[in-house]
Amino acid sequence: MAREMIKVTAGLTGLALGLTGCAGGGDDASAAGQPRDGGTLRIVGSSDVEHLDPTSVASVGAYGLARTFARTLFGTRASNDFQETIPVRPDVAARIPTRENGDVGKDRRTYTVRLRKGVQWNTSPPRPVTAHDFVRGFERLCNPASPSAGKGYFISTLKGMEEFCRGFGSVDAKDAAAMAAYQREHEIEGVRAKDDQTLVFKLKEPASDFLNLLTLPYTAAAPQEYDRYVPDSAELRQNTISNGPYRISKYEPGLSYLLTHNPVWRQNTDPLRERHVEKIQITLGQDSPETVQQQIEQEVADLAWDQPVPTSAIPRLRDDDRFAIRETPSSSPYLVFNTLSPSNGGALGKREVRQALQYAVDRSALIKIVGGPSVAKPLHTVIPPGNSGYAPANHYPTPNESGNPAKCRELLGKAGHPDLTLKFPYRTNSVHKLIAQSLAGNLDACGVKTELSADSGGSFYAGTISTPANARAGEWDIAAPGWTPDWYGNNGRSIIQPLFDGRTYGQNSTNYGGYDNPEVNALIDEALTAPDPSHAGGYWQQADQKIMEDAAIVPLLNRSHTIFHSSRVHGAFFLPTTAGYDYTRLWLTDD
Numbered sequence: 001m002a003r004e005m006i007k008v009t010a011g012l013t014g015l016a017l018g019l020t021g022c023a024g025g026g027d028d029a030s031a032a033g034q035p036r037d038g039g040t041l042r043i044v045g046s047s048d049v050e051h052l053d054p055t056s057v058a059s060v061g062a063y064g065l066a067r068t069f070a071r072t073l074f075g076t077r078a079s080n081d082f083q084e085t086i087p088v089r090p091d092v093a094a095r096i097p098t099r100e101n102g103d104v105g106k107d108r109r110t111y112t113v114r115l116r117k118g119v120q121w122n123t124s125p126p127r128p129v130t131a132h133d134f135v136r137g138f139e140r141l142c143n144p145a146s147p148s149a150g151k152g153y154f155i156s157t158l159k160g161m162e163e164f165c166r167g168f169g170s171v172d173a174k175d176a177a178a179m180a181a182y183q184r185e186h187e188i189e190g191v192r193a194k195d196d197q198t199l200v201f202k203l204k205e206p207a208s209d210f211l212n213l214l215t216l217p218y219t220a221a222a223p224q225e226y227d228r229y230v231p232d233s234a235e236l237r238q239n240t241i242s243n244g245p246y247r248i249s250k251y252e253p254g255l256s257y258l259l260t261h262n263p264v265w266r267q268n269t270d271p272l273r274e275r276h277v278e279k280i281q282i283t284l285g286q287d288s289p290e291t292v293q294q295q296i297e298q299e300v301a302d303l304a305w306d307q308p309v310p311t312s313a314i315p316r317l318r319d320d321d322r323f324a325i326r327e328t329p330s331s332s333p334y335l336v337f338n339t340l341s342p343s344n345g346g347a348l349g350k351r352e353v354r355q356a357l358q359y360a361v362d363r364s365a366l367i368k369i370v371g372g373p374s375v376a377k378p379l380h381t382v383i384p385p386g387n388s389g390y391a392p393a394n395h396y397p398t399p400n401e402s403g404n405p406a407k408c409r410e411l412l413g414k415a416g417h418p419d420l421t422l423k424f425p426y427r428t429n430s431v432h433k434l435i436a437q438s439l440a441g442n443l444d445a446c447g448v449k450t451e452l453s454a455d456s457g458g459s460f461y462a463g464t465i466s467t468p469a470n471a472r473a474g475e476w477d478i479a480a481p482g483w484t485p486d487w488y489g490n491n492g493r494s495i496i497q498p499l500f501d502g503r504t505y506g507q508n509s510t511n512y513g514g515y516d517n518p519e520v521n522a523l524i525d526e527a528l529t530a531p532d533p534s535h536a537g538g539y540w541q542q543a544d545q546k547i548m549e550d551a552a553i554v555p556l557l558n559r560s561h562t563i564f565h566s567s568r569v570h571g572a573f574f575l576p577t578t579a580g581y582d583y584t585r586l587w588l589t590d591d
Contacts, residue, residue, distance in 0.1 A: 035571055039588035040279040044295055045305025046287045046429035048254045050462030052240065053232035054220040055140040056508065058149040059461060060484050061306050063217050064578035067273070068259060068280070069242035070220035073113055073134065073199070074211055075272045076487070078573035078582035082327045085576055086489040088211045091272055092119050092129060092221065092243075096211065108206035113199040113214075118269040121223050122242045126264040129243050131193035133221035138191045139164070139183045140222055144173035146232035148218045149466075150486065152497055152504035156528055157210065159202045160189025173230070180227035205529040208536070212487045212494075245275035245584050257282040259583075276571065276587035287428050287456065293564065302566040302588075303581065307430045309562035311371045317564065326574045328561045329386030331379060331495075332482035333435060335361070335554035336465070340514040343474040347417040348513075354551035356411030358396035360442045361554055362403040369434050370559055379555040382500070382544040386558075387485055388492040388533060389540025395548045408446030421449040422477040425464050428456040435480055450478075465512040468505065472514075480556075481512060484579060490533045492540035497524055500547055515552040 049062040054070040057063060067075075075091040077084065090096060094116040097103030103112040119129040141148040142155075142165035155162045164186055171182045190202040203210060213219070221243065229236035240248050242262040250258040259280035267274065282305055286292055289310040295301040309323065317323040337348045337357075347353045363378040370376045377385075378401045380394040398404040412418050422443065426436035433454070440450040455464055464470055465479050485494040497504075501524055502516020520543050527539035547553070561579045565572055568588045572581045 035274070035276050035587040036589060037276050037587070038278050039568075039590070040281055041277045041303070041569075041583065041586060041588065042301045043280065043282045043303045043305045044286055044292050044301040045282070045284060045307055047306060047427075047456060048284055050459075050466075051146060051232050051508075052237045052251075053146060053226075055137065055143065055148050055218050055222065056146040056232045057217050058466075058508065058510065060577065060579040064575070064580045064583065065257070065282075066217040066220065067244070067575075067578065068246040068583055069240060069244040069248060069262070070217065071119065071129070071243050071270075072215055072217060072220050073115075074215045076215060076575070076577070077272055078575040078585060080324075080326070080572075080574050082488075082576065085574070088215055088489075089272060090116070091215075091270075092116060092134075093214075109203040111201040111203070111210060112194075113201070115197045115199070116269060117197070118266060119243055120264040122247055122262045122264050123223065123225070128196070129221050130196040131199045132196065133223060134199055134219075135188075135191055135193050136183065136224070136226070137218075137220055137222040138188060139168075139186075140226070140231060141165075141218060142168050143179055143231045144169055144171055145179065145230045147506070147508050149498060149508050149510045150216055150218050152501055153213050153216070153493065155504065156497070156525070157203055157205075157207050157213065158188060158190035159204055160187075161191075164188045176228060176230045176233075179231070183227070206531070207528060208530075208533050209487075209490045209493060212490060216486055245270065245273050246280060255284055273582070273584035274571075275584055277583075280583055289430050296564055296566050299566050299568070302569050304564070309371075309564050311369060311431065313564075314371045314375070314562060320564075322567060322569075323562070323564045324572075324574075325375060326561045326563055326576070327386070328484055328559070328576045328579055329384045329488070330482065330484040330559060331382070331384050331555055332484065332557060332559040333432070333480040334379075334483065334556050335439065335478055335480055336513045337552065338471050338474070338477050338479075338513050339516075339552070340468075340471045341474040341477050342472070343423070343477055344417060344420050347415075347420055348422075348477055350415060350417070351550050352415035353412065353417050353420075355396070356408050356415055356446075357443070357448070358551050358554055359398055359404045359408040359411065360446045360448070361398075361439065361556065362442050363401040363556060365402070365438050365442075366435060366556055367401075369431050369438060370557065371562060374560075375562060376557040376559040379558040380548075381555060382547050382553065383492075383495050383540060384555075384558040387488070387495060388490055389496070389527075389537040389544065391541045391544070393545065393548070396551075403442055403445070405442070405445035408448075412447065418447060419449075420447075421451065423453070423475065424450045424478050425453045425455040425460060425476050426480060427460045428454050432480065439480065462508075466508050466510070468507060468509070468514065471512070479512065482559075483510075484577060487577060490536075492527055492533070492536050493524070496520075496527075496540055496543050496547075500524075500543070500552060513552065515547075515550070517546065517550060517552075520546050520550075 523543040530536035
């Protein structure tokens, strides 16, 4: 997953500086000749995705998987040049709407999107993907069973979306038929199928990033068959339907995926993807990044599913063509406070307590854990460098980035909470256990006890920290999720809105700690209705500053992604929003 009214151009021009895409090696797609078709791509990793239903996908791994079988109106193209991954390009849409071609209204509030012909569902018999399928996709965004974490983008942008979602919230979340009936009997004013090939969107206010929103994987078309199932239920997960180059032909939850060719996909209908490998086998359950790395180096696997290259391996791999450090300007990880927790007398709901804990963290230790300064830089703002609205600031400086436990203890005492015990669930894959242990040691140095608990199997996001009932019950106090922006370029809202808009807090929300400040909410609204990206950037910066004054989170690292592939993998093009290579463009040799 992706903002001080000062000169705001820095937030936008920063995007073009220093993001060249790769340090170390990397695959030269042309070095091995023309792509070859065939073979099985073997991917090995730890946890299943938290959501498989395209409507509900919320992680970089799920984004990469959805790209193979669920197509959106627009998208971006994978590339090892970061700048080339930014532009919005047509996917199922036939062209980019502009004012010049008449598809954007003079008031900049009406968008007409025309669909390309020949895109089909792999149903029996096959049938065309229509504008009505995209309408269904938008309607499913706020279903009560497994709503999209990104629904807030559209509630604040599309006419009638808020009302539609409010009504949907009262429908029985366990009754697929009732949800399907609500969708049939109600419509979103701002999303209409003019005919099978034409969609018309009506916006509340002009939004300069609207086309970026239409690249998001949860805006994918939804076939009518999905109405038979509770969204993201076990039944739907076994009955996904594809309009992309691959289909999920076998899925064993928590264990494996087998992707095979979608027989009705045609290359001439898809400008963003290709299809070379015959099968994609994803094997889960391997929590050790060292073991995964070993398997790839021994050529018994080709790619890691959800783990970067282990830190210990980086020094010896720097000159290896199979290794790369790819730019993913992100907050990965950050420490989030459960502001709703009743534990410790509601201490984390108090700004003074959260401010004190900011001084506990030793970022220099975390940088070593993830691979050193070539992989990560210390982060002190909500918006990382390389994203719209970024402005450098450090509200809670410590000597050499190594923490100041004495100041932490002093401020906790002044806040009336010298003795805290915090429940701290952590992810089990990659280096997350080491990061959690390091942070726990930092907190211990300022007199704060932690109760660490391993949280595996994809439940960390989907169950523990995205469930408001768990937050209000105090089942966790702090956690260390990560956030990759949903898009790059004009992307101010892809960080602040999903993580900190208190008005959209609810099931599957990515505002994990339930943070809610009316001043920040108002700045979000100002940014969303700003006349251009540069004005919006100023509001995002102000929101960032306010959030950091409130100490809603502790930003930790702006981290690049270390990635490695077997020697038989070619055509390795990176997609920052998925923190991985585009599976549809990879091809294999048996060298």
